[in-house]
Amino acid sequence: MNRKKNFIIFVVVAIGIMLVLRQFILSMPFVMGVTYVLLIGIYLATSLYRRSKRIALLNDRCDPEAFMNITIQQEALTGKNKKNQAILQLDKAAAYLCMGEDEKALATLLSIQEQFIKNPQLKIVHTINLILAYYATGDIESAERIYEQEIGLLLPTNRQMKRALQILTGERYYYIGKHKECIDYFEAFLKQASVQKAMHKRQYAGINYVMALSNIELENQQKAEKQLQKVLENGHKLAIVNEAKLRLSEISAVTS
Numbered sequence: 001m002n003r004k005k006n007f008i009i010f011v012v013v014a015i016g017i018m019l020v021l022r023q024f025i026l027s028m029p030f031v032m033g034v035t036y037v038l039l040i041g042i043y044l045a046t047s048l049y050r051r052s053k054r055i056a057l058l059n060d061r062c063d064p065e066a067f068m069n070i071t072i073q074q075e076a077l078t079g080k081n082k083k084n085q086a087i088l089q090l091d092k093a094a095a096y097l098c099m100g101e102d103e104k105a106l107a108t109l110l111s112i113q114e115q116f117i118k119n120p121q122l123k124i125v126h127t128i129n130l131i132l133a134y135y136a137t138g139d140i141e142s143a144e145r146i147y148e149q150e151i152g153l154l155l156p157t158n159r160q161m162k163r164a165l166q167i168l169t170g171e172r173y174y175y176i177g178k179h180k181e182c183i184d185y186f187e188a189f190l191k192q193a194s195v196q197k198a199m200h201k202r203q204y205a206g207i208n209y210v211m212a213l214s215n216i217e218l219e220n221q222q223k224a225e226k227q228l229q230k231v232l233e234n235g236h237k238l239a240i241v242n243e244a245k246l247r248l249s250e251i252s253a254v255t256s
Helices: 002-022 028-059 064-078 082-098 102-111 120-136 140-153 159-175 179-190 193-198 201-217 221-235 239-255
Strands: none
Touching: 002 028, 028 064, 028 082, 028 201, 064 082, 082 102, 082 120, 102 120, 120 140, 120 159, 140 159, 159 179, 159 193, 159 201, 179 193, 179 201, 201 221, 201 239, 221 239
């Protein structure tokens, strides 16, 4: 139904553009060419805007369920384009990770065919989330194998991808039991002015959660408590918020 509605809107806009241009341009082929270019521009701009609004649900509002629901709706609009479907599968896997449904995230990532994510940015997102999914499900060996074999080959195309790889490095320290290194790494990372300016709430909450877990392992309860509070302040509906509440209650029970 939505695809039919969008098609009707597309046709109406195209006719409208052609009628306006026809008032100023006599050549019909030229009018059709300009209309085509304008429609492509409108389509790309609209797609980018809708995607940025959808991604903001996860990164800034920290609402993976809302993000998942809109992504599923987008799947229905995308149709059978396999590359676009692969991108949406990446998005769904990210939502699953943020919802704490790690097994579903792993299964979704493993179902994506590599031929549809050759783009460097998509490849980085897939590799990072696959490593995190393996870590989260307890398969440290598989996560480490991918990290050692593939991370060095990835070429971040922008600051956002570079930052994602840097965050993965810190998270890896936690999962392989290097808790002091994890804390030291993230403390230095968060002091960078460029990081503070560009950090999404989801990333900030995640970093503080991992640092808190590392501090708990090192019996630094006071530091862990402050970091868990930051998770509550920024994480909104992320699964780690409930985990942070549980950890806080455990710390309170020990220290009271």
